Amino acid sequence: MxxxxxxxxxxxxxxxxxxxxxxxxxxxxxxxxxxxxxxxxxxxxxxxxxxxxxxxxxxxxxxxxxxxxxxxxxxxxxxxxxxxxxxxxxxxxxxxxxxxxxxxxxxxxxxxxxxxxxxxxxxxxxxxPETLQTAYGSLTEALDVRPGQTLLIRGGTSSVGMTAAVLAKRLGITVLATTRNEAKAAALKGIGVDHVLIDDGAVAERVREIFPDGVDNALELVGVPTLPDTLRAVRKHGVVCFSGMLSNEWIVKDFYPIGYLPRGVRLAAYGGDANDLPQAVLQEFLDAVAAGEAVxxxxxxxxxxxxxxxxxxxxxxxxxxxxxxxx
Incomplete structure (x- = not known):
């Protein structure tokens, strides 16, 4: 019936x-x-x-x-x-x-x-759908990542963060990803993250212990509270993409660019739609997952x-x- x-x-x-x-x-x-x-x-x-x-x-x-x-x-x-x-x-x-x-x-x-x-x-x-669209758009449209570069993902155990790590590793990028919970570190290692950083709010210092000049790119998924520290983790002429707000905070109050942005570091943002995920990219990703080449x-x-x-x-x-x- x-x-x-x-x-x-x-x-x-x-x-x-x-x-x-x-x-x-x-x-x-x-x-x-x-x-x-x-x-x-x-x-x-x-x-x-x-x-x-x-x-x-x-x-x-x-x-x-x-x-x-x-x-x-x-x-x-x-x-x-x-x-x-x-x-x-x-x-x-x-x-x-x-x-x-x-x-x-x-x-x-x-x-x-x-x-x-x-x-x-x-x-x-x-x-x-949404994880791939956001991760793919952030890496391509906002960060324009290239093979051989370094990428910091702030909010690494979020679905977007993990998908971005999977995509970045497939491009031959060295990935650093953060988590506030040490118990989640294994999940990040399991998808190929090169350096897992436990986030106590001061990640930039530990990033520069590994890469003294800073990373090439960073994907900010936590939001406004961690953005200044993420910016400090990036090299001169490197790019930070603001794509997420796990903290539920997305407006920088009293934004003064000269005081807020480290000299030479670029801040971009990404918020996409269905039109920003090409059908061919979706199909290729699903085929890679089926073949065991992506997760x-x-x-x-x-x-x-x-x-x-x-x-x-x-x-x-x-x-x-x-x-x-x-x-």
């Missing part, structure tokens, strides 16, 4: 993890230019934590959160994709201005959808009715890698 309803997570207003409520909603009906996706997996992102905490701009409630989803096409009225085709969707207002991926079905603009083909588990595939940093999975626990784990930084829900 066919049903027109689905399970979804609804956030009526900002609040604690328990504010994320499992509800039954009608399955969305896609208009031309939209794609209805049967969600097989979705990853958790700090962006959704910001939404739940009331820190995100432009969000209206009630809302089904989720800035990404992975699954198969259920319907595409204008024919952009074929029913059953494997796809990933992300960004473009998902989970903020319209209902997102925390559901069994999600309806998104066709421009936010990237097709792929893979026999990898849905849990693994669900960890990929997806999947920490653990949850059922849809475990969303409150998943958010609590994300908020408490209990993971080394991505948290994924299988609806």
């Amino acid at each position: 066919e049903t027109n309803s689905m399970e979804a997570i609804v956030l009526e207003a900002p609040g604690p993890p328990e504010a994320l409520q499992l509800r039954e909603l009608p399955i969305p009906v896609p208009a031309p230019g939209q794609v209805l996706i049967r969600v097989k997996a979705f990853g958790l992102n700090r962006s959704e934590l910001h939404t739940r905490l009331g820190l995100a701009e432009g969000v209206t409630f009630p809302r089904v959160p989720g800035i990404e989803a992975t699954g198969v096409v259920a319907a595409a009225p204008a024919g952009e994709f074929a029913p059953g085709q494997q796809v990933m969707a992300m960004m473009g207002g998902m989970g903020r201005t319209f209902d997102g991926g925390y559901a069994q079905y999600t309806c998104v603009p066709a421009g936010q959808v990237i097709p792929f083909r893979s026999d990898l588990d849905w849990a693994v595939l669900g960890a990929v 997806v940093p999947l920490d653990r999975t949850y059922r849809l009715d475990q969303i409150a626990q998943a958010h609590a784990d994300m908020e408490a930084n209990r993971a080394a890698g991505k948290l994924v829900v299988l609806p």
